Amino acid sequence: MSAAPDTAIRPEQIADRIVDAILARKLSPGQRLGEQPLADLFGVSRTLVREALARLAARGMVEVNSRRGWFVVQPSPDDAREAFEAREVIETGLLQALAAPLPAGAIGRLKHHLAQELAAIEKTEAEAAAADTGERSWLLGDFHVCLADCAGNSLLADILKDLTARTTLIATLYQSTHEARQSCAEHVQIVAALEAGNIPLAVQRMREHLGSVVYHLHAEATAEDDPLAQLRSALALHPAADAAADAAAPPAAARKPRPRRRLFTDLVAEPAAGAPTAFDPSHLQEP
Incomplete structure (x- = not known):
């Protein structure tokens, strides 16, 4: 039985909860909504849910299929890279526009956020395979939103939340615990530069941090995009097997040449000595 509608819940609140779930990896790319x-969960009418989803579609978070309904978007690696490029422009520009060093209260808020990140990462490492990475992922993404808010620009904080959610949809699919710890360490360096009042260094570290995330994204996405990756891996001989085969084979000098079987003998003449052949098998070798 569905809950009674609660008119206190607004469509933007439903939309924000869905974005937070994306940041926490609770909703995955392509998941149906x-x-x-959703109306039963939030205790509202389907009309309010539809309005919330329409807002998210305008923000690029979900998409609708006339027959199948609403789905979380499935951004391609190129989509994610474009979002990262937009984030770099916004976040480095935000820091460059600071008229003065961040106040002590803002630095304290950022340090508290960093402590929460580290605690979530250590908890994930301790729990290993059974770990819930949702809190860790949400905190790592929310750092950038928190930084924009600490800089006094709530509008850019909202924009960054959407951009971070879009990159989260694909980037965190490939992010290991080690990479999460590296991201946290880079956040620490950014805050340290801000605390020292060194804005150019903070800008440099932010640019390097986003570039590092894109690098890992590119490496993993390239492997995923290789249609022959699984077959290539399955057919690759193990080094030990290669060595055993080489040891069992007779020396090259003792090998008798195997007679070449000719197809279409009467149609294709044997090439003259020294003449180039039309097919070079070396082209099939892996680079």
């Missing part, structure tokens, strides 16, 4: 289940 049913109107009635």
Whole structure:
């Protein structure tokens, strides 16, 4: 039985909860968002849910199929890279525009956020395979939103939340615990530069941090995009097997040449000595 509608819940609140779930990896790319289940969950009408989803579609978070309903978007690696490029422009520009060093209260808020990040990462490492990475992922993404808010620009904080959610949809699919710890360490360096009042260094570290995330994204996405990756891996001989085969084979000088079987003998003449052949098998070798 569905809950009674609660008019206190607004569509933007539903939309924000969905974005937070994306940041926490609770919603995955391509996941279906049913109107009635969401209405039951929030205790509102389907009309309010539809309005919330329409807002998210305008923000690039979800998409609708006329027959199948609403789904979380599935950004391609190129989409994610474009979002990272936009983030770099916004976040480095935000820091460059600071008229003065951040006040002590803002630095304290950022340090508290860093402590929460580290605690979530250590908890994930301790729990290993059974770990819930949602809090860790949400905190790592929210750092950038928090920084914009500490800089006094709530509008850019909202924009960054959407951009970070879009990159989270694909980037965190490949992010290991080690890379999460590296991201946290880079956040610490950014805050340290801000605390020292060294804005150019903070800008440099922010640019390097975003570039590092894009690098890992590119490396993993390239492997995923290789249609022959699984076959290539399956057919690759193990080094030990290669060595055993080489040891069992007779020396090259003792090998008898195997007679070449000719196809279409009467149609294709044997090439003259020294003449180039039309097919060079070396082209099939892996670079």
